[in-house]
Amino acid sequence: MRREDKSLTRRQFIKRAAGTAGFLAALSSPLALALNQVKASDSSSESASAKEKIRAWCMVIDLKKCEGCVTIDASPQCTQACIKGHFVPKGQEWIQVYEAELPGGGSFFMPTPCYHCENAPCVNVCPVAATYHTKDGIVLIDQRRCIGCRFCIAACPYHRRFFNWGTPQQPPEALFAEYSPETQVPAIKGTVMKCDFCPDMMRKGKLPYCASGCPMKAIYMGDLNEDVASNGVDVVQLSQFLDRNNAFRHKEDLGTQPRVYYLPGHGQSFGRTPDDSREFKNPEWSWGGEDYERRPSVWPWDKTDKWTWEAQLK
């Protein structure tokens, strides 16, 4: 009886062989992905990496100099420059100016880019490593890999990540650019975007758009490794600059180790007092329609809702 069980008919053998082969094929595909890359050139030139400086980028924002651009009666120029430089989809402010309260009742302005935290919660939770650090400490997003689960948006405690809910509204010239995670142009629908410290600009020795766009020169780009910072006009020793000006980081107790430092102030370098009632203006996008934020209503038959599908597709 046992013998009969164990002896295989030809059909059984073929079936089992096919099954095993299929199983091995399925097994091999993820392995192949890994192993194929081993064959990829390991010849990343050592000399090139030796020549390039090791950087640890950070940003210092001197709040004594930031007055929200109210004294020049314009919308915050850092945000405008960023929007212009990256063709930021309408509605997203990668560097955003917030008006925060002072203990005495006054207010100060806080331009807030992505903090590129060393212990970034967004990097920690991404299931596919679509957001990751570079060796310089910058946190980038590769929109070609993002699956749009928005876990990173839930994890970021500073509200600095933005999602392309529909087709992102950008100017036509943005669509001709070749996509790179360092520029994030053109934006891809269904993926996450945020401030990226403009690594392509910095490699060319230029400040990020926000830093060069600030008319008050309040934004400094710094290198923690070389201990130096500059806003395009002045060059300072970073460690001394931070300590002598009582620098702080936002929500530091959360342990995210942000890389943007603030020097406390309220725009006094340009004559702004804390009780100044002028509010900052809303930034403008020179592209996109009025309906970029419009959603359909609760009920599909709502005739009063002027939201149209066609407008969204543009």
Next chain:
Amino acid sequence: MRSRAEDYSQRLTRISLAPLTQTTRGFQLFVLALLAVIAWGAYAYIVQLRYGLLATGMNNTVSWGFYIFNFVFWIGVSHVGALISAILRLTHAGWRTPITRMGELVTISALMIGASMIFIDLGRPDRVLNLIWYGRFQSPLIWDLIGVTTYLVGSVVYLFLPSIPDFAFMRDRLKRGASTLKLKIYTYLAVGWTGTPEQRERLDRASHIMTVMIIPVAISVHTVVSFVFAMTLRPGWDATALAPNFVIGALFSGIGAVLVVMAAFRKFYHLEEYITKRHFRNMSYLLLVLLFAYFYFVLTEYLTVGYKLRIEELHLFTLLLLGKNALWFWSFFISAFVIPVFLILFPKGPIIPRLAVAGILVNAGMWIKRFVIVIPTLQVPLMPFEFGNYTPTWVEISIVAAGFAGFTLILAIFARIMPVMPFVEMTEEAETEASHQTGMLGRER
């Protein structure tokens, strides 16, 4: 005495197999209605695919909405299988036999709907395979993937094992002429079962392994679902006790769901003799215990957070208990805790409708509680700006409704292709009990 057991087993067999061979007009209309809801949901999803998640009410502040909390809800409901089949089996609660399969069916259907909810929520569903090619082991979503897959496969196995004798019975019955396709399917599913003691021993061993295995797997699934929230720095989510909170809540809502399913099957398939008031009474005790356990978790969470009131949690509580979302929170509280307690503890009126209503209210309350967990936290401003807003659109509502319809449809279809009670096992139990009573006047069942 012997004749009574025979009548009993004949009746049981007839009633168990009836749904497999006959369909009523009512059932067909019911299925059509469900399919209509699902079709409308599919249309809504196509609209969402075309226009992006802009078709939903989610925005950059409230970036997770209906889909995510429904995912949590369905995974929660899916825990009933582990509880009824496994835990009750381990504790030798003999009364559980008729309802074990229903519990497993609820589990599998709920897991399928829950997994689909998370897929629907993706902004780029075409890249879902990136989870496999580029999965990061540090991410709670990958733990979710692993947990749900493990639990789903385990539940399917656990559904399959006790059904083998039933499939064998149907295979033997059908040999007297029926379509060869059906015969073939039942033959495959019966895996050559003949009821020999050897086979029984194998099956018992296998079932025992699965019983023990499925409990930690089930607990781990809802634990990793809770980690999706507990691993962030948001008020209300950044809690150490979120994992047991979710697990107990899952068991709680699962019992409620199975109560409803029990009542429904009992009514529509005429199982009055087998699913009796005793079953409902025992389930109600379970429900009560879990109600108090979950109430304990909710109470400690809100008390400890409310005593200290960190600034963001102050905003959350203002929103939740007194502000915009107060309606939701208090209706959850009343629906999940207050009314079911009265329904269970004060036995006025027939027990089965009372408990069915309690089950529905518990599920409704827990559905609202999942909303309360996900959305108000996202509305709390993290930087100096206004509170967020969230209004679901018809796309989300349609898809969620299709989820409920899909759940019901899967259950209805299962009920037509396999018996909802393990009648062979029940027959054997009845025969064992009857043989103990040979010589005595048997009691009325």
Next chain:
Amino acid sequence: MRFKLLVIGIAIILLPALAILTTPVSISLAQTDGEPIRIEVSRHGFNQTPGEFRLEVEAGQEVVITFVYGDGDQSDNNPHRIFITGYNIFSAVLDRGNQESTVRFTANETGEVSFMCVLSCVGHDNLQKGTITIQQATKPLEEKEETSSALLSLVAEQSLSGQSLSLKASLRNSQDKPIVNAPVKFLIKVDFFTTGLIEIGEAVTDDEGVAVLEYIPRQTGDVEVLARYKGIETTGLVSIGEGAKTFYQAETGLHSEVSWPEVFVGPQSALEPGEGGAAPVIGIRIPGGLPSLLLLAYILTIIMVWSFYIRVMYQVFRIPSEVARGTGNVNIRLVPLTGMTVMLILVTLLVLILITGLYSHPHILH
């Protein structure tokens, strides 16, 4: 003879004029009494100077500056607006419609204030380095003499980056005697988005008039170092070789003494983001140290659970005996076989997901 005198007289008058004309007037202006200082503001800078533009005034006096719009030759309007720090003064907007704007303030304290254009204009960067130096009205003659004739010399050794560098500044007065207890500032020229001077420290001269500053340079290459004492400064060039490269180490997570290196099998390109910052690719990676225990425990748990599933399926596989072989040529073991195959595939896939890790934190690696 008279003609020669005339020529000499004209030369005597003209030469200073020539000197004034040929020296780059735009580098520094001193205020002349009564007259407002006129400064042209254009896209090429203050008075056509893109670099540092210095204005010297005396404390206690009223300073009057008239800014003049200098971009009239352009077809496009290029508005400017000048702001003076310290005194918080804005000029009016200078453009084609309004070509002049006068500001006045009384310079109270000695020191330096800056003035710059605060609008986004063409040539904005050329209008950022305006400086007004407010000097003491009178200076004691002796100090002036001492300062103007003191000699400052700077000696720097060659060094490697990351290693201590000694900067020695020697200060002597006109009688070649060392000036003791004098504070000497040391600066370094750095090129970081723009070229500027960073003050790296201050040292006091000892009995021999030598001030020594120990400095750990973080740059490599030829670096210009300056020493300043009161009004005088001197520069030197230091050649700094490549020593240490990393001075700042980002750290996250718990660090324990008990640690072991991680296991990594994969391409070099997996260790950091790819071309143009592309997302990292996978390799086989088991982290080192205590976190790896968690991962290994997780993997083992999954393997254990699925092996139980497979074992259960195997029990089902063994159910059919000789007696019940099924009707016809139906493979009665199809379901358990499929089940076991599917389970094996799934568990392999899941374990592979866990083993192939991605480097999302290369900034901590080095």
